[in-house]
Structures are given as C-alpha cells and as structure tokens.
Amino acid sequence: MAEGKATGLTIERRFTTEGESPYDTVEWSKRDSRITNPDGSVVFEMRDAEIPADWSQVAADIMVSKYFRKAGVPQYDEAGQVRLDDAGTPVLGPERSARQVIDRLAATWRHWGEKHGYFATADDAQVFEDELAYMLLHQMAAPNSPQWFNTGLHHRYGIEGPEQGFWFVDPETEELTPSPDSYSRPAPHACFIQSIDDDLVNPGGIMDLWVREARLFKFGSGTGSNFSHIRAEGEPLSGGGKSSGLMSFLKVGDRAAGAIKSGGTTRRAAKMVILDIDHPDVETFIAWKAEEEKKVRALIAAGYSSDFNGEAYATVSGQNSNNSIRMTNEFLHAVQNDEDWHLTRRTDGETMKTVRARDLWRQIAEAAWASADPGVQFHTTVNEWHTSPAGGEIRASNPCSEYMFLDNTACNLASLNLGKFYDDATGEFHLDDYKYAVRLWTIVLEVSVTMAQFPSEAIAQGSYDYRTLGLGYANLGSVLMRMGIAYDSDEGRAIAGALTAILTGYAYATSAEMAAVVGPFPKYHENTESMLRVIKNHRRAAYGAEQFEYDTIGHTVVGVDQRICPADMLDMAHDAWNEALTLGELHGYRNAQTTVLAPTGTIGLLMDCDTTGVEPDFALVKFKKLAGGGYFKIANQSIKPALARLGYTDTEIADIIDYVVGTMTLETSPHINTRTLLARGFSKADIAKIEATLPGVFELGFA
Known part of the structure; x- marks a missing residue:
C-alpha cells in the first residue's frame, strides 16, 4: 500500500452554478399537509408549509409530517427576522420549510467533512454542500430516514437533548467516549446488527438487548439479531432446573417493540429475529407467526377488526418483527439428498433432536405461505462474499436484510433515484451524472460515520473499526419500463446488473480514494487479502467471467450479460471495477462495505x-393525493413514456391509458351506465351520487 496521504478530496460542480444558490433552482409553493386515519380522524396537520412546487402532495406530506422537526426551531416573521417573545427570547416551534431541512443536512455533512480533513479546500467543501442541496431539492437522491430525523438539529438550531446512553469513538484519540447529549452527534444510521449472549440480565444479554433495541427505535432506526446462542427449551441451567427456551424471551422482545411502535413519534419499531437452522427450538420458531395468524383469523371471524393496528393483532404475539432462518449449504445438501438433520444443544453441542431435512424445509415453506414468515438467509453464500472474515462470520442482518455484516455494527443508507438520470426524450441514461452522484453520496455516508453516535460501546467500536456504508438506488422498475424493456427479461437483468456494478464499483473506488486521504478502515490490514479477493470476484462478475475463474465461491455467480448489456453501461461497469481494484491495491479501502x-x-x-x-411496479393504476384533500385515480406516470418508446402514437397511448385507468364516468361505460341503472330502478339522484364518487374509487363496486 502506498505511503503518505493525499491532501484531500476535490469536488467539481456539476449541477450547480458558482454564485447561485441551489435553493433558487426550484420554484417554491405553500402547501397544506394533512394526515388522517381511516376513520377520518386527523393524525397530523400543518398549513402553509414551504415545499418545492414540482413535488407531489405525497412527497410533501412525507417531508412535513415525518421529517420536519416539530419543536425547538427558531421561528421567523415574513421579513425573515427571528421572532422574539416579550422577554427578547427567540420563539421556538417547528420547521416550516423543506429548505430548512435540506439546509441542515447538507451544511452538517459539510461541517463534519471539513472538520476532519476530507476536502482539499474550503471551496471544495462549499461545492460539496451546494451539490448535495441541489440533489435533495430535485429528488435525485435521499439519505435514510434517521438522517432526516436527527442530522443538523444541533448544528443548525443548537438542539442538544438529554444524554441517552450513546457512544462514539473519538477520531482524534481513537478512544470510546460517551455522548454528552442527544444531538451534538446525530444518530444517522438506519440499520443495526446487535449481538445477544446466553445471559439473562448482564450487559450483552437478553434483557440488555431490549434496552439497546429501544434506544434505536426511539431515534427511528431498525435492528436485527441472531438469537441462536440462547438455550433451547429443556436445556439445563447453571443453577439447576431447565431453560424455558428461546420463544418465551422472543415474546418479551416482541411486546417491547410493539409498545415503542405505539408510543414513538417517528415511525414504528423495526426488528429482525434470526435463528440458525440447527437450533432445537427452530420448529416452534418456524411456526410462530403462522400459529398466531390462526388466532387472528378466529378473532376476526368472531367480529374483531381485521386492521393490522386493531385489537385482534394486538392480542397475539410475533407481529413486530421480521423472522428469518439462517441456513448453511450443508442443510441445503441434506434437503437435496433427503438426509437427516441434527438439532444441537447450545450448552454442549450435542444432538438434542434429529429430523428429516425435507420436513424442516416443508415447514418453512408452509409457514411462509401462511404468514409471509420466516424468510431464509443463505449463510454460506453470504460469507463467501465477506470482506472482513478476520472479525468473525456474518450471522445476521438488519430488519430488511439488505445489510449483512458482523454483529455490533451499523450502516447508514442513501439511495439514488435512477429516474432522474434517464432522459425520456433521447432514451439516454446519463452515466456520467450517475457516476458523479455515486462518488458524492459515498463521501456523505463516510462522513456520517465520523459524525455519528451509537447505542452501545460495542456498536460504536465495531462501526468505527469497519465503517460500513449503504449506498443504493430506487426506481429501477420505472426506468426499465420507460426504456421499453420488460423487467423480467434478459436485457432488463443485464441493465440492472450493469447499473448495480457501476454503483458498487465506483463506491469502492471512492472508498479507496478516501483511504488515500484519511486512511483505510482500522481493521483493513488484518483483512487485506480477503477484501481484495472479494473485490476481484466482483470485477469478474462485471466482466461476466466463467464459474471456474472465481476465487473460493461455491455457488453459481450470475454476472453481467456481456452479449446484450448496452455497450456504454458495460464499458463503465468495467471501468468502475478496474478503478476500484487499482486504487484499493494502492491505498486500501476506507469502508469494509459500501453498497446495499x-x-x-x-x-x-x-x-x-x-x-x-x-x-x-406493483400496479399500473394508482391514486394521486390532492393538495386540498382526497385522491384522484391516475395511470403510473411511466406508462406514457414507455408506450412512446415502444412506438405507439399519441392517440393509441391515450386510448390505452383510458382503458387502464377507466373513463371514471358512467356515460361511456358499455354495460353499467345511466340507462341500465335507471332500468334497474336507480333514481337519477342515486346515479348522480355514484357519478360524483367515481374519480376517487378503485373500481365501480366501491362507488
């Protein structure tokens, strides 16, 4: 690895103009935001919130109801001056403009990046802030929700809050340090993986996990744990007697998460419960949610509401987590060969029960069919792509399973909106803009690790040691549709593979670039060989290598299809991984993972x-929320450009959209119309009422 450090990152202007505020690149509008329950009761309401004019009402509602800070923010009068009370103290209240929210994020990222020497010059730091603000304003990218909830509250408004038991590693001293308050270091991470020991009340044990989970749920994050260390039902206890088993404790954690969901101010708790396939309680765990769903069905049949937030679901357990089974290749081979499978005690590793592997597989399939849980995680495959095996095996994931890494680590996410990089008029995907955005947001996520606080000493240390990031994208299905390419097609998969290869390749290249400036992640040196092996395997996949060319991979790798992938995308995917490997061999990597x-x-x-x-896309017809309240049925906004790309005329496109959406009137309906309804005994007043409701209903039966 090269000696010495680079002087700092340079940031070019791409979307902004020097001397012009990014906030002047959008038109602003005042919106009312109102969120209601199904019964019409108001959950949240704010009038005259300032939102970019071309944002939809749904986007505005999310910004205002979820991401506006609701208290502690200085209030301004119409002249832009801070309002003071009679004592001359600033009047505090909620944020009232998206520009406030976006400004506190971009400015805080710039502040921490500048403070810790990431940028070559102050001008580079300013460009960094301007470009990020532009991309947020124009919906080109977005960080995960905890960034919106927490980042910048202290930097912009001086909000501190009480000490909450969070920790961080001081970059200067490299020492674990307790956080003095809630917000001077924000909690920007959405995804956590936490360990749990086979201990009831001591630190790191069962009851301690519920406290650590609650600390995360409070700040809007999610967490996952592998519970396989916990003794099974009937295993001996050290003080005599028998263990009550895993399930009794899982029900406690489920109730705790449900309570926080009900009392939280940001969003419901999110947790993942994982169990290894050889745990003696695995059969009960597999059936847990399906059995509880049977109770729900009985209560609904007895007259209780079927609403997920209703009393029927609140009465049963297992509804506040995603559940997954962790399975090895050995188990899959046992299923394939119809062999026995041994369930082993946690205390001594001896066999507690033997079952047919295929019976377990069948139980998983039936339970997933009945209740959508458990999912499966392929332990062997995941660890074959593990960049840092010197730290141990990957055993778990976050609640949505996109982040898989070591226990006691965290990942902060951001996603690029692929639709903003595609030009409907020319059919061109702007690859250079996409590459630029990947670099910029990789830097954001790395700076966010530096500024963050964490819910335990172990997670603070693990996140500092490995610095895992989660850059991704959204809107893939829409872009493929607008290109006129079927989602489930070889060409669609080739494009998706190339775009993902570009994303991950340039994210790792940027990570190596940052390693040249501020050094590789602390545990890189003990994982250098493994990490470079994984990088080389990714590069092989980008080039569509043959299976025998991969290093230490026991499964079939589906690489980018070189035959049908668009040439410009394929070339950039190759360049991305060439650069990622070349820079990584020189400087190492700042981050053990970069994308999810x-x-x-x-x-x-x-x-x-x-x-x-x-x-x-889950539906071609959707409902657009109107600013004044109510909904209007529309066709997916990608249908029109998709049909145009496929060569349909304007008249044909209009006819197809009318057919998909419906005419929303009885007048031109061929079978059920004003004449037939009158013949059936409906009055003109009845028909007029039906006609008035049609624009807002899914189908005629709801009118």
Missing part, C-alpha cells in the same frame, strides 16, 4: 419514485 439495495419504502415516495428499490 434497500426497499426505500419512505424515501422512495419522498423522491416521487414510481417504483421502490429494485422492485417492479
């Missing part, structure tokens, strides 16, 4: 994506 593909359930809507994450 998250569901983007909230930020995808904030960016007005038609499709979230990597998913295809």
Whole structure:
C-alpha cells in the first residue's frame, strides 16, 4: 500500500452554478399537509408549509409530517427576522420549510467533512454542500430516514437533548467516549446488527438487548439479531432446573417493540429475529407467526377488526418483527439428498433432536405461505462474499436484510433515484451524472460515520473499526419500463446488473480514494487479502467471467450479460471495477462495505419514485393525493413514456391509458351506465351520487 496521504478530496460542480444558490433552482409553493386515519380522524396537520412546487402532495406530506422537526426551531416573521417573545427570547416551534431541512443536512455533512480533513479546500467543501442541496431539492437522491430525523438539529438550531446512553469513538484519540447529549452527534444510521449472549440480565444479554433495541427505535432506526446462542427449551441451567427456551424471551422482545411502535413519534419499531437452522427450538420458531395468524383469523371471524393496528393483532404475539432462518449449504445438501438433520444443544453441542431435512424445509415453506414468515438467509453464500472474515462470520442482518455484516455494527443508507438520470426524450441514461452522484453520496455516508453516535460501546467500536456504508438506488422498475424493456427479461437483468456494478464499483473506488486521504478502515490490514479477493470476484462478475475463474465461491455467480448489456453501461461497469481494484491495491479501502439495495419504502415516495428499490411496479393504476384533500385515480406516470418508446402514437397511448385507468364516468361505460341503472330502478339522484364518487374509487363496486 502506498505511503503518505493525499491532501484531500476535490469536488467539481456539476449541477450547480458558482454564485447561485441551489435553493433558487426550484420554484417554491405553500402547501397544506394533512394526515388522517381511516376513520377520518386527523393524525397530523400543518398549513402553509414551504415545499418545492414540482413535488407531489405525497412527497410533501412525507417531508412535513415525518421529517420536519416539530419543536425547538427558531421561528421567523415574513421579513425573515427571528421572532422574539416579550422577554427578547427567540420563539421556538417547528420547521416550516423543506429548505430548512435540506439546509441542515447538507451544511452538517459539510461541517463534519471539513472538520476532519476530507476536502482539499474550503471551496471544495462549499461545492460539496451546494451539490448535495441541489440533489435533495430535485429528488435525485435521499439519505435514510434517521438522517432526516436527527442530522443538523444541533448544528443548525443548537438542539442538544438529554444524554441517552450513546457512544462514539473519538477520531482524534481513537478512544470510546460517551455522548454528552442527544444531538451534538446525530444518530444517522438506519440499520443495526446487535449481538445477544446466553445471559439473562448482564450487559450483552437478553434483557440488555431490549434496552439497546429501544434506544434505536426511539431515534427511528431498525435492528436485527441472531438469537441462536440462547438455550433451547429443556436445556439445563447453571443453577439447576431447565431453560424455558428461546420463544418465551422472543415474546418479551416482541411486546417491547410493539409498545415503542405505539408510543414513538417517528415511525414504528423495526426488528429482525434470526435463528440458525440447527437450533432445537427452530420448529416452534418456524411456526410462530403462522400459529398466531390462526388466532387472528378466529378473532376476526368472531367480529374483531381485521386492521393490522386493531385489537385482534394486538392480542397475539410475533407481529413486530421480521423472522428469518439462517441456513448453511450443508442443510441445503441434506434437503437435496433427503438426509437427516441434527438439532444441537447450545450448552454442549450435542444432538438434542434429529429430523428429516425435507420436513424442516416443508415447514418453512408452509409457514411462509401462511404468514409471509420466516424468510431464509443463505449463510454460506453470504460469507463467501465477506470482506472482513478476520472479525468473525456474518450471522445476521438488519430488519430488511439488505445489510449483512458482523454483529455490533451499523450502516447508514442513501439511495439514488435512477429516474432522474434517464432522459425520456433521447432514451439516454446519463452515466456520467450517475457516476458523479455515486462518488458524492459515498463521501456523505463516510462522513456520517465520523459524525455519528451509537447505542452501545460495542456498536460504536465495531462501526468505527469497519465503517460500513449503504449506498443504493430506487426506481429501477420505472426506468426499465420507460426504456421499453420488460423487467423480467434478459436485457432488463443485464441493465440492472450493469447499473448495480457501476454503483458498487465506483463506491469502492471512492472508498479507496478516501483511504488515500484519511486512511483505510482500522481493521483493513488484518483483512487485506480477503477484501481484495472479494473485490476481484466482483470485477469478474462485471466482466461476466466463467464459474471456474472465481476465487473460493461455491455457488453459481450470475454476472453481467456481456452479449446484450448496452455497450456504454458495460464499458463503465468495467471501468468502475478496474478503478476500484487499482486504487484499493494502492491505498486500501476506507469502508469494509459500501453498497446495499434497500426497499426505500419512505424515501422512495419522498423522491416521487414510481417504483421502490429494485422492485417492479406493483400496479399500473394508482391514486394521486390532492393538495386540498382526497385522491384522484391516475395511470403510473411511466406508462406514457414507455408506450412512446415502444412506438405507439399519441392517440393509441391515450386510448390505452383510458382503458387502464377507466373513463371514471358512467356515460361511456358499455354495460353499467345511466340507462341500465335507471332500468334497474336507480333514481337519477342515486346515479348522480355514484357519478360524483367515481374519480376517487378503485373500481365501480366501491362507488
């Protein structure tokens, strides 16, 4: 590895103009935001919030209801002056403009980056801030929700809050340090993996985990743990007697998460529960949620509400987590060969029960069919792509399973809106802009690790040691549709593979560039060989290598299809991984991981994506929320450009959209119309009422 450090990162202007504020590149509008329950009761309301004019009402509602800080923010009068009370003290209240929120994020990232020597000059830091503000304003990218909740509250408003038991590693002294308050160091990480020991009340044990989880849920984050160290039901206890088993404790954690969901101010708790396939309680765990769903069905049949937030679901357990089974290749081979599988005690590793592997597989399939849980995680495959095995095996994931790494680490996410890089008029995907955005947001996420605080000493140390990042994208399904390419097609998969290769390749290249400036992640040197092996395997996949060319990979790797991938995308994917490897061999990497593909359930809507994450579109017809209240049925906004790309005329496109959406009137309906309804005994007043409701209903039966 090269000796010495580079002087700092240079940032070029791409979307902004020197001397022009990025906030002047959008038109602003005043919006009312109102969130209601299904029964019409108001959950949240704010009038005259300032939002970019071209944002949808859904995006505006998410910004205002979820991401505006609701207290502690100085209030301004119409002249832009801080309002003072009779004692001359600033009047405090909520944020009232998206520019306030975006400013506190971009300015805080710039502040921490500058403070810790990431940028070559102050001008580079200013460009960094301007470009990020532009991309947020124009819905080109978004960080994960905890950044919106927490980042910049102290830097911009001086909000501190009480000490909450958080920790960080001081970059100057490299010592673990308790955080003095809630916000001087924000909590920007969405994804956590926490360890749990087979201990009831001591630090690191079962009851301690519920406290650590609660600390994360309070600040809007999610957490996952592998519970396989916990003794099974019937195993001996050190003080005599028998263990009550894993399930009794999981129910406690489930109730705790449910309570925080009900009392939280940001969003519901998110947790992942994972169990190894050889745990003696695995059969009960597999059936847990499916059995509870049977109770729910019985209560609904007895007259209770079927709403997920209703009393029927609140009465049963297992509803506040995602559950997954961790399985090895050995188990899969046992299923394939119809062999027995041994469930082993946690205390001494001896066999406690023997079952047919195929019976377990069948139980998993039936439970997932009945209740959507458990999921499966392929332990062997995940660890074959592990960059840092010297730190131990990867055993768990965050709640949505995009982040898989060592226990007691965290990952902060951001996603790029692919739709903003595609030009409908020319059919061109702006690869250079995409590459630029990947670099910029990789820097954001790395700076966010430096500024962050963490819910335990172990996570603070693990996150400092490995500095894992989670850059991803959203709107893939929409972009493929607008290109006129089927999502489930070889060409669609080739494009998705190339875009993902560009994302991860340039993220690692940027990580190596940062390593030249501020050094590689602390545990890099003990993992150098393993990390470079993984990087080389990624590069092989970008080049569509043959299976025998991969190093220490026991499964079939599906690389980018070199035959049908667009040439410009393929060339950039190759360049990305060449650069990632070349720079990494010179400088190492600042981050043990750089990318994930998250569901983007909230930020995808904030960016007005038609499709979230990597998913295809779930429906061609959707409901657009109107600023004044109510909904209007629309066709997916990608349908029109997709049909145009496929060569349909304007008239044909209009006819197709009318067919998909419906005419929303009885007048031109061929079978059920004003004449037929009158013949059936409906009055003109009845028909007029039906007609008035049609624009806002999914189908005629709801009118």
